[in-house]
Amino acid sequence: MSEKEELKKTSAKAASGAKEGKKKTSYISAKDSRRITKFNRKITKKLENDREEAGKDPASYTTKMRDPNNVVEFDNMCTYFFSDVGTVKAVDGISFDVPKCSTVGVVGESGCGKSVTSLSLMQLLQRPAGQTVGGEIRLNMGDGTALNIVNTPVEKMQELRGNYISMIFQEPMTALNPVFRIGRQVNEVIELHNPEMTEEEVKARTMEMLELVGIANKEGVYEMYPHELSGGMRQRICIAIALACRPGLIIADEPTTALDVTIQAQILDLLQNLKDKINSSIMLITHDLGVVAGMADYVVVMYAGRVIEKGTADDIFHHPAHPYTIGLMKSKPVVGKKVDALYNIPGSVPNPVDMPNYCYFRDRCEMHCEHCSGKYPPEIRISDTHVVSCYRFFETGEVLGYPKTVDVEGLLNG
């Protein structure tokens, strides 16, 4: 009950904010700008202080996994950016799990919060402007305990990064340091997380990794600089670095976007094989449905900072339930099918600074009903594995709960 009241309160606030926003459109007066800057300074200072306090006490960041078979659980995580134009709710109360030894695809259009989700998990947000203000990210440490990444101090995170969770970036061309040899860059991460290893052991491991990612001339490549390699080769090196310490979770943030299609297939195959070899999970972030279809066991569809649908790959691709997902599937070209014009979803994503208090997709939705003008739809379970946030299933499905958002003004006062 209290939850609902709270939601009503926040939605009322959001509504008043929306009215203000509509009146002024994108223009911000000098007075407002000063107010926003002052507020941002206050809130980021408070959040940083809170985080520092929490980081001192291990109890505040150790928790238990809901399901020990998961590697990572996102539980109503909210990541906001305190920008000069206002608070941008980049990710606002998302929940999903990454099970062990599986591939979870996170799809959505640009700006929907996919990358912010992964950066929150790595604590690589551009602080102090970017802050995870609420919810939990539970990382399974394997010994029955779990860490809540949101409150984990930086020193602890440095042990985890590259070791428990590692990340592959979109741009292999710029991700490697241009002035160091490949060998040194791979060695670096192994040395860092395995200080007990001797130089020969480190080099042997590097060679092993280079071979594993399919580099034929490993001795030569060891001595090369990044600019001497092609984009595909560089992405292989990035993968070698990411996998060198056998992490439990690999975050692949659009790993093939910068590569051509043939190399893309090779890189994805490689990732899939290596994942099985070292028993880790992959969180694959992409906007390419084809990539997800080929690789993912589970799919999470995001829209405007929220998860709108999640389920197995089969659920999403063969029984899409949310109108957005259905639209996405329709807008995908299909070989052998002749169409005059490819389908596109009308309209555009709402302004992230002042989101509407109803379903974010309503204005673009062709199937909306009278429920949709009410508050943001809850997560509704429509099969064992399939969860969707859409009022079309309100009557038939099992309502799981509304996404929890954070009232930042209240956070400052409370």
Add this chain to the structure above:
Amino acid sequence: MNKGYILSRLIRSIISVLIIMVIVFILVFTLVPRNSIFAKDDGFRKLATKPDEKLEYQYNIWQKLGYLEFVRSADYFQEKYEMNSPEMKEALEPGSKAAEEFKAEFEAKGYTVETYPKSGRYFAYKDIPVLKHVGIWLTNLIKIDTPWAIKDENNPELKRGLSFGTTETGGIALIGSGSKHKYLLYTDSHFPWLHQNIIKLTFGESYPTYQGLDVMDVLVDSQGKEVKRPITYATGKEASSGIIFGTLTYKPVLDRLDKQKFEDNYANFKTQKDNPSMMGISFLMGIFAVVLSYGLGIPIGLLMAKRKDKLADKLGMAFIIFTIAVPSLAYIYLFRYLATAAFDLPNVFTTYGASDVRSWILPVISLAIPSIGSLMLWTRRYVVDQTNQDYVKFAKAKGLNQGEIFRRHILKNASIPIVHGIPASLAGCIAGAIVTESIYAVGGMGKMLPSAIQQYNNTMIVALAFIFSTVSVLSVLAGDILITKVDPRISLTEKAGRS
């Protein structure tokens, strides 16, 4: 590293320096009125009451500087008649048959024949066109010393050849006989330890200051008082002198004293003075200033980048803006005033001379201040720029902490443009010391340039232009070579752009 490329760059550098010199030479020798070069010559002024001598002096100087060819009738007749003979005297008189022949002959050769204002005797001169002047100057620019360089009619038995031996001070030397210099190559205890006399650059004679000396010698030789030390000459004679044995050159006629000291005809020498040469002072000051500005500018810039938008950064920014916005002349005077008031430091270089550290402190700091500011600014900018690069995010994702990322990754990338700029800023400090050297009265090249311009010392202007342009062109090349050492992506090859 491609040797062919560097060689071709060197050749291009030399050609561009030559072009600069030719342009400067033509400008100086055509635009400066030839009469004005005497303005600062005291010797010339003393001749005001003797019009004939004055005229002759003037034409002699012009001939020496290459403006014209000058023939006195007296010199011409000296070949025909005996000294002081009656025929000679008669021939010199204007209106005589011989004198008219002289006039007719030289006018036929294209000379202008005029008379001395007082005696009325004839003299002839012919202007040398400026392009020919440049040509003559260029052919004499590089002098190579060989065993056949000396052509002395009084000494036909002069042996010609090369041999290895030792100098009087015990250094190893390549000894020439018949060459202008005795020691073509030699080692001694002075920087740069190995010296050569084979190739010499001669820009011409200095005038009106340092008369009779080659401008290169003026710039390169040590200045001040002779430093005497007990020495033993080749003949066994012991004396106290500042002689530098390596500079021994051929002297056609030896006097009694020379014969006591030397066994052969190599009896001309230079002496060691207590102050470094003009070039030496300027280079030393430039190097000190560069070391100081990099030693301070880079660490402060790094600190500012690390503490971006904090107090240290803002203070640094204030300093940078001050040094950029206020003209350097203004704050050098301010700094000099404050520093001499606060510490017991001389406000001119000459108070204690080059051998005293106190003389150097203020000029070096003054020279370094402007570059400290810009170095701080650029270092901060490069580091901040690198901090936002993707590889930094990837390094964070590897698990490195801020300090490790800064030391291992950012520093090397940010150093690339900084390293590239080192030779250029060294060149800037050497050539740009004009203001500082003038203010502190430092006897270096920087002060020499404005005074050479004021004194119409044309050859000196050309020589300084040569030195400054060489230093600049070579520093650009050195910067390009240095950058290949820190940035593996850059290699100096001829075809890099095409492949």
